[in-house]
Amino acid sequence: MAASYGFLSTHPPTQCGLATFNSALSAQLTAGGRPGGIVRVISSGEDERAGPGVVHTWSPSSGTGWQDATEALNTFDVAIVQHEYGIYPGPDGSAVLPLLRALDRPPIVVLHTVLAQPTAGQRATLEEVVAAAGAVVTMTETARDRLLIGYAVDPAKVTVIPHGAGDHTGASTTSRARPHLLTWGLIGPGKGIEWALRALARLRDLSPSPSYTVAGKTHPKVLEQHGEEYRTSLQRLGALLGIADAVRYQPVYRDEAALSRLIRSADVVVLPYDSREQVTSGVLIEAVAAGVPVVATPFPHAVELLTDGPGLLVPHQDPSAMATAIRRILTEPGLSDSLVGRTGPVAPTLLWPAVAARYAALAAGLRTANPPVLATPPVPA
Known part of the structure; x- marks a missing residue:
């Protein structure tokens, strides 16, 4: 039984x-x-x-x-x-x-x-x-x-x-005219999205320049104590950097099918977390299993999974290094495919x-x- x-x-x-x-x-x-x-x-x-x-x-x-x-x-x-x-x-x-x-x-x-x-x-x-x-x-x-x-x-x-991780390989995606960067999950201080915005501002010379989606609601505990203060600060920063039109905030909860489509629409998943403690990241696992290249700060789970793996690590709070890594994935011939290829042996186990x-x-x-x-x-x- x-x-x-x-x-x-x-x-x-x-x-x-x-x-x-x-x-x-x-x-x-x-x-x-x-x-x-x-x-x-x-x-x-x-x-x-x-x-x-x-x-x-x-x-x-x-x-x-x-x-x-x-x-x-x-x-x-x-x-x-x-x-x-x-x-x-x-x-x-x-x-x-x-x-x-x-x-x-x-x-x-x-x-x-x-x-x-x-x-x-x-x-x-x-x-x-x-x-x-x-x-x-x-x-x-x-x-x-x-x-x-x-x-x-x-x-x-x-x-x-x-x-x-979910199986995102069969998700249909909408073709995009611009490279698409993605961060998703509950947001709040410590997610480091401000550093990703500063990195995006350094990529405006690309043709076409990337768009960036920040998908997810504000963490309930953050919302209870501080409201939408963090999201508002990000929007103000985007306006100051001149990239407001390239960033979309989508504060919605997605079911599995919608999340699969979103992940598969990305050219790069960006995880700019400030944390030096995080030993588990469901977002990281989902991105790796979906076969999307990742640029992440060296929080412990990222170091373990991305070193010689399907992504690039950059220092914490370093938008210049983050922009360089994203630029490499978007422009260096064969790099994106090479990174995704490293996922093959591990993806089914995830x-x-x-x-x-x-x-x-x-x-x-x-x-x-x-x-x-x-x-x-x-x-x-």
Whole structure:
């Protein structure tokens, strides 16, 4: 009998990287009618109505929080828990710890962030999360190494499974008269889009000069605290640089088909992130799997995936270097095809069916090593 899967995570209609990841992974592991359900974690003010597949909502307003979430997850054979410090209640998200310890079977915990310089609380919480887990997944070798070197954890628990990607190869695209640069995902300070705008201004001498699409809504937490201040500052900068007519902001959420068309329309995906910590980027994986050349700053996941791979790395906050890299891809004969060609061996392993199969194999091994404890029948009088 097929295993049933319970998932603990943010989940649509929440719009964040974890929600998108959990939605894709849960859809794969419960495809074909296989049993499963989602325990959705929400923040204050979010819509509590259950969407498709959601069996319980863990809300900050609930007085029994983790206990009810545990009870819901214990109805499944396997629990897959997405971990990020900011999604669970308590200091450093520590409210997830009693849940992990109370599950009927050791869970699979997926780490979306492994900090190189955590606070004492963050370090202690993550070490306890790993201790309570049956298996831990990091999405890059960089994250695994950082976890094993910087934290007191059991190395035997840690497995690397890449972030999944959709299959964009069949997406139809609209021909464009100008080269097309693309950045997508939730935006806010730290995305580095201001550096990409400055790079674009250095490419106006190309004929035709590139256009640039910034696709995605402002991150909900940024929107709550600062409104559209960041997006407005980008628009002002574009006007000052004289490139406002070359930049399009598309603050919409796209379904998979629309996102595929957008990605395949790009000549270069630009990831100008300021972060030096980011060990996982779903946007990077999607671009690589789609076979689109990438220009990125050297955040850890980009260094791991793009070094001698399908893209070019440029220093943080260096628009001149970024412009030079983009110019090379757009104008240097054969370079774009050469970069895309490096994707070939790795792309199939990044697609969601292959990634989900690795989770299923990990779950099967965990179940074999930790069979359910059967109650001892009473001895007849």
